[in-house]
Amino acid sequence: MRFALLFATLAVFQAMSVAAQSLASRDLHAAATQGDLKALNAALDAGIGVDSADGQRQSALLLAVAGDHLQVFNALLARGASVNALAANKDTPWLLAGALGRTAMLEAMLALPPERAPDLSLRNRFGGSALIPACERGHVETIALLTRRSKIDVNLVNNLGWTCLLEIVILGNGGPRHVAATKLVLAAGANVNLADREGVTPLAHARRRGQVEIARLLEAAKAR
The missing domain is CATH 1.25.40.20 (Ankyrin repeat-containing domain)
Incomplete structure (x- = not known):
């Protein structure tokens, strides 16, 4: 008891x-x-x-x-x-x-x-890194830090089949922040000809969307 x-x-x-x-x-x-x-x-x-x-x-x-x-x-x-x-x-x-x-x-x-x-091997629910959504949203200061201070992969392809460069073009508005984001990822070694799952390149997407300045940057980087 x-x-x-x-x-x-x-x-x-x-x-x-x-x-x-x-x-x-x-x-x-x-x-x-x-x-x-x-x-x-x-x-x-x-x-x-x-x-x-x-x-x-x-x-x-x-x-x-x-x-x-x-x-x-x-x-x-x-x-x-x-x-x-x-x-x-x-x-x-x-x-x-x-x-x-x-x-x-x-x-x-x-x-x-x-x-x-x-x-840096961890991925978000879309299969992306810290860099990809930063590029989508045009967080220029964040992109600069990540590309210069970390060993983050600028050519990572997420579950949607998009790289950070493709997200800049497809989901961005082509404005000053996305232009700046494009310059940063290009300087960090982004592959300008890495296409989406349908074979559409960043340059083709930029032209379709009327993103003239980004298209010029891609052309200067020998994009097709």
Whole structure:
């Protein structure tokens, strides 16, 4: 009887501990989402793991990237947060920062020691890298950082059959930022004749879309 009571008491304490941990974990993710540095530090000081994930397997670092909360992001990085923690939708802090143009965050991640460095082999849900969506959206500063400071593959082909150059042309508007993006990826060694799955080259796409300046850049790079 006494043993049964003891086990029941232990089970209650364990359940209370799990519930407390779950609540503190929610506090951590809420603080990262809201950019609340004080609440974030309180949750971490309470013993919550810096890479603990929410129901979508999102880490606090990923949520800080999503909300563009640089101070919270830096605090989490200083606490050892992983830049490669994979969410259910295949986002990582590194991949999402590229897609959203979080250049300062990317720079901080590139400055990490090798054992914590971004894993360039990881792909987003479209099979792309941090660079491809940055090119699509014309995040010029981000593209400059990625092509100059990392060993990212500028000729990677995603699940749609598109490279970063093809995404600039197909999904961009041909305006100044996409022109600048084109110059950067060309300087980084983008293959101007790597066509899509239908065999349509970046130059053909640019001409079809009336992207005159980008077409001129491609022609100068001997595109066909």
